[in-house]
Amino acid sequence: MDKDTSGKANNSADKTVIWKRLFLATALVLVGVLVASLPLPHPLTSRPVTTNLTGVLLTLGSLLAGLVVWWSLLAQKFSPQVRTFVEVLIYLTAINIVVKFTGGLYSYFTFLYFLPILYSASNFTARYSWAVFIFTALIMSFHLLDNNGSSFSGSVSALILNLFGVWLVNGLGRSLAEQLELIHQRQVEIQLEQLNKLDKIKDEFVFIIAHELRSPITAIRGYLELITTDSALKISESLKSLLQKSFNTSTKLANLVGLLLEIARIETGKIRFYYQKIDLRDSLDFVTAALRSEAAQKDIQITTQVEKENIVSVDKERLEEILNIIIGNAIEYTREHGKILISSQSTEKEIILSISDTGVGIAPDKKDKIFEKISSDDDQNGEATVKEYRISLYVARQLLALMKGDITCESVVGRGTTFNLSLPRYWSWGTP
Structure with a gap:
């Protein structure tokens, strides 16, 4: 108030x-x-x-x-x-x-x-x-x-x-x-x-810290990538393996800082959307192409059954960020030689995009908590832990909600998980 x-x-x-x-x-x-x-x-x-x-x-x-x-x-x-x-x-x-x-x-x-x-x-x-x-x-x-x-x-x-x-x-x-x-x-x-003032100060603090961390982390990743890919540098295989692990860790850290920065933008109202009509298949091809090398390391097959001309009215950059989160999680929590299937259904007002994997699945009592930013319940059994899912899925749901969309989850432990994304075909205030 x-x-x-x-x-x-x-x-x-x-x-x-x-x-x-x-x-x-x-x-x-x-x-x-x-x-x-x-x-x-x-x-x-x-x-x-x-x-x-x-x-x-x-x-x-x-x-x-x-x-x-x-x-x-x-x-x-x-x-x-x-x-x-x-x-x-x-x-x-x-x-x-x-x-x-x-x-x-x-x-x-x-x-x-x-x-x-x-x-x-x-x-x-x-x-x-x-x-x-x-x-x-x-x-x-x-x-x-x-x-x-x-x-x-x-x-x-x-x-x-x-x-x-x-x-x-x-x-x-x-x-x-x-x-x-x-x-x-x-x-x-x-x-x-x-309390609102304190909460606002906290959000501003997180935003500033995340923003300040982003630049040095990007620089570290750049140096590590340069060292590991420069053929002129003669380094041992053991050192190269160690540098590659460091690069992968810095990548995860950069992604986490990016998520924290996105949360801070959402909660401080600093996030902006640029709506446009885009072909859903084009964004899917862009994201899956970027993730195929990661999937190939675990021999995971990604199949896209989405036709061209599936037009949605969203912010293209934010949609690709959401797809990167959902498909990236699917790759991370799917065992080797697994499969990821991406399909869609169209209605008059929206397109339902389903991303299914053959991963470890999520327990029923934790399924409703995976979209929460904070929860006291942490899984210690190694099964698609709610703790590791939570921040990225919280961001995905918030971004979808701001674009008048939604996300739901269906999962069976040991058999896999399906995320259903509702994407608006038209602007909420406009016409087709």
Whole structure:
């Protein structure tokens, strides 16, 4: 979330809270004026209040018994919020009975209603907190049936006064809960902004490091290639073999740095695509020609069953990079004398390119993880390890997704793997 969007959201939330407070304050003033004009008995403290101690004790015993039954038989069947909601209703019922045995609407214990009301208003959703308020209003209204000798109008006035206090506490509790929620949301937004900044710095750092490593690695590869191919230099076969291994290792390192640089471009948004209509067979011929020497070292046969004039709308360089990744992996994880088959199917909107090998395959529990950039699951058995596949396939999937394509995998351990690439025939915004 950018600063402008975050600031607008915060201002909107602040205005909402302010309007709610103004509404609450206005309602309190108006209702307060009405309550002040009620025909209450004067003074209230002069009302005779009798206490039934036996009733109070029975109420407390019943409350404990009800809670024991609730927790032992029923509570675990409901969600935590519903359990708490039911418990609040039990407490309110017990308080109502205590109030009844200690003077009804004129009891000194009516303040006890405020405690569960404040708790529910501060911790429950609006629906549950207002349900608690309505329940409280209903059970308090039953005291009108037992007015302790006072006039009916006086009892109604006392009820309204008590309900006004309950409503006041509920409203203030809801306001407090919303303010705390707003503060929590702002803290989360600040933390997300900080994490996004750190993530961006990390991506920039990887991009810079990968870019700086590319030049010296290219120079090292050039020197090694010059030494191993220059016939004028007289070097022993053992040294030549060692230099060739060093060259192959530097090539792998260069490819890894290239993948890291590509990931950094993707995640920092610095990657650019130049779409054009190309013949898929031409790109396949270019990539397979570059990889045939590598395949020949393991006597792997590459067969291409893709006709000419299979036109796709993609970035040519990125497509060849993806094909190099998929076919290169197929060569690497296919045993000697194996086979790689490249075929295609056309639909109205896309071409499905399938690249199948007779390699070691991928275990079912690892198949869904091979497109992830990071995973804690590493295979130690030597079977087409997810760890070695992962970075290149992550890049391939991301590049395809950015070009409105997709890639899926089908594999059987010990029999081989097939990658299916979906390539758009047209630009997503254009016509054929």
